[in-house]
Amino acid sequence: MRLDIVNPASEEVIAQLETDTKKAIQDKIALLRKGQNSWKQVSVKDRVACISGFGKLIQQNKQELAETLTKETGKPLQQSLNEITGAHNRIDHLEKYARKWLANETLIDQGATLEYIQYEPLGVVANISAWNFPYNVGYNVFLYALVAGNGVLYKPSEYASLTGLAFQEYLYQAGIPKDAFQVVIGAGEVGQFLLDAGLDGYFFTGSLKTGQYIARQVAPKMIPLQLELGGKDPLYVMDDVVDIKQAAINAAEGAFYNNGQSCCAVERLYVADNIYDEFVKHFVEEVESYIIGNPDSLETFVGPLTRNHQRGVLEQQVADATAKGAQLEIGGRKIEGKGYYFEPTILTNVKHNMKVMHDESFGPIIGIQRVSSDEEAVRLMLDTEFGLTAAVFSSDEARAKKVLAQMDTGTVYWNCCDRVSPNLPWSGRKSSGLGSTLSSQGIRAFVQPKAYQMRPA
Numbered sequence: 001m002r003l004d005i006v007n008p009a010s011e012e013v014i015a016q017l018e019t020d021t022k023k024a025i026q027d028k029i030a031l032l033r034k035g036q037n038s039w040k041q042v043s044v045k046d047r048v049a050c051i052s053g054f055g056k057l058i059q060q061n062k063q064e065l066a067e068t069l070t071k072e073t074g075k076p077l078q079q080s081l082n083e084i085t086g087a088h089n090r091i092d093h094l095e096k097y098a099r100k101w102l103a104n105e106t107l108i109d110q111g112a113t114l115e116y117i118q119y120e121p122l123g124v125v126a127n128i129s130a131w132n133f134p135y136n137v138g139y140n141v142f143l144y145a146l147v148a149g150n151g152v153l154y155k156p157s158e159y160a161s162l163t164g165l166a167f168q169e170y171l172y173q174a175g176i177p178k179d180a181f182q183v184v185i186g187a188g189e190v191g192q193f194l195l196d197a198g199l200d201g202y203f204f205t206g207s208l209k210t211g212q213y214i215a216r217q218v219a220p221k222m223i224p225l226q227l228e229l230g231g232k233d234p235l236y237v238m239d240d241v242v243d244i245k246q247a248a249i250n251a252a253e254g255a256f257y258n259n260g261q262s263c264c265a266v267e268r269l270y271v272a273d274n275i276y277d278e279f280v281k282h283f284v285e286e287v288e289s290y291i292i293g294n295p296d297s298l299e300t301f302v303g304p305l306t307r308n309h310q311r312g313v314l315e316q317q318v319a320d321a322t323a324k325g326a327q328l329e330i331g332g333r334k335i336e337g338k339g340y341y342f343e344p345t346i347l348t349n350v351k352h353n354m355k356v357m358h359d360e361s362f363g364p365i366i367g368i369q370r371v372s373s374d375e376e377a378v379r380l381m382l383d384t385e386f387g388l389t390a391a392v393f394s395s396d397e398a399r400a401k402k403v404l405a406q407m408d409t410g411t412v413y414w415n416c417c418d419r420v421s422p423n424l425p426w427s428g429r430k431s432s433g434l435g436s437t438l439s440s441q442g443i444r445a446f447v448q449p450k451a452y453q454m455r456p457a
C-alpha cells in the first residue's frame with residue numbers, strides 16, 4: 001500500500017511512501033532482536049556519543065528538516081525551527097545524566113552478602129508517536145530507549161512520516177546500527193501489527209482513545225506500557241497579576257502556539273472577576289495581531305491545522321458553546337480556500353456544561369470563564385478527566401502554590417505554561433497517561449532492575 005503525504009497548507013500530495021507490510025515488520029523485528037544483543041554490550045558512554053553525533057547532524061541540517069516538518073504538518077517555519085533547536089536539550093540532558101542513572105547501584109559492599117542493582121534494557125521496544133511535536137515527543141522515547149541499550153521500532157504518525165525517515169537516516173549516519181533502530185511507515189493498521197508482535201515494551205504518545213485501545217491490547221501480554229496522552233489544561237489568572245496585558249499575551253501564546261496542537265496547550269482560561277474585562281480586551285487584541293497564512297513564511301504564527309477533520313470538531317465545539325450562551329469574541333469558522341485553516345477562536349461567558357471546557361480541542365480555540373474566588377477556580381480546574389498540567393499567573397507565590405498543591409496533574413506552572421523541561425518528569429495523571437518520560441525517571445523507564453544478592457564463597 002501507499003501512503004500519501006499531504007501538505008496541509010496546499011492540500012497537495014508532496015510524497016508517496018510505501019507502507020510496511022506485516023511481513024516487513026516481522027523482518028525488522030527479527031533484525032532488531034539480533035542486533036539488540038550487540039547494542040546492549042556497547043558502553044553507555046559510546047551509546048551517548050552516537051546520540052550526540054545525531055544531535056549535531058540534526059542541528060547542521062536544521063533548515064532543511066524544518067522545511068520538511070512544515071510541509072508535512074503545516075507548522076509555521078519559525079516554530080519548526082524552534083522545535084528542532086529546543087529538542088536538543090534532551091540530548092544535553094542525556095550527555096549529563098545517562099551514565100549516572102544507568103550505572104549499577106551498590107547498596108551493601110561489605111559483610112556477608114553484597115547487594116547491588118543492575119539496570120538492564122527492556123529489549124526491543126515500540127515507540128508509537130504523534131505528529132504535533134515529532135522531535136520533542138520522539139526524542140523523549142527513542143533517544144532514551146537507545147541510550148539505555150534497547151532496540152527501537154519507531155512508528156512516526158502517518159502525518160510526520162518524512163520527519164521519522166529523516167530521524168532514521170541521521171541516526172544511522174551518527175553510528176546507531178541499523179539493527180538497533182528501524183522505522184515503520186503506515187497508519188493505524190501498521191500500529192496494530194506492532195501491538196500483535198509482542199515486543200518488550202510499548203511507548204505510546206497520542207490520543208486517549210488510541211491509548212485506551214493500546215492498553216487493552218497490551219495488558220494481557222504483561223509487558224511494560226507507557227502512555228502520554230491528551231489534556232484539557234487550565235490556566236488561572238489571579239487578580240494580583242502585576243501586568244494584565246503581559247499576562248494576556250503569555251496566556252494567548254500558551255493557547256495558540258502550534259495552532260493549539262500541543263498536549264499541554266492552555267485549553268481553559270479562568271480569570272479573576274475584577275481583571276476579567278481588561279484581560280479579555282488585551283487577549284483578543286493579541287490574538288487579532290497574529291499573522292495567519294502560509295506556514296513557509298517566517299512571519300506566520302498561525303498556519304493550517306495538520307488534520308482536516310479536526311476543523312469539524314472545532315466547529316461543533318463553537319456551535320455547542322454558542323447554543324448554550326457563550327459569546328463568540330472572534331473566529332469560529334473554517335477559513336475558505338485551500339488549506340486546513342481555522343480562524344483563531346475566543347469564546348467568553350463559557351460554562352462547564354459546554355464541550356469547549358471539557359473535551360480536548362487540539363486547535364486554535366479557547367474558552368475564558370470568569371471566577372470570583374480561588375476556591376471557585378480550584379473547583380473548576382479540577383473538574384476534568386485529564387491531569388497533564390495546570391498553571392497559575394499571580395504575583396503571590398504562596399497563594400499560587402496553595403492552588404497548585406491542589407492540582408491533580410503531573411506538572412504545575414507558576415507564571416509560565418505550555419513548556420516541557422528534560423530535567424523534570426513529564427507525566428500525565430488520570431486520562432492524561434501512565435508513566436513518565438524525561439528526567440531520571442524517563443531514563444529509568446527504559447530499563448528493568450535486577451537485584452544482585454552475592455555471597456562470596
Ligand code: NDP
Pocket residue numbers: 128129130131132133137155156157158159186187188189190191192195205206207208209210211213214228229230231262263264360362388426428432433
Ligand atoms: P492518535 O492517537 O491518533 O495517534 C497516535 C499514534 O498512534 C499514531 O502514530 C497513530 O498512527 C497510531 N495509531 C492509531 N491507531 C492505532 C492502533 N489501532 N494501534 C496502534 N497504533 C495506532 O494521536 P495523534 O497523532 O492525533 O496525536 C494527538 C494526541 O496526542 C493528542 O491527544 C495530544 O494531546 C496527544 N499528545 C500527548 C503528548 C504528551 O506528552 N502527553 C504529547 C503530544 C501529543 P497514525 O497517525 O499513522 O494513524
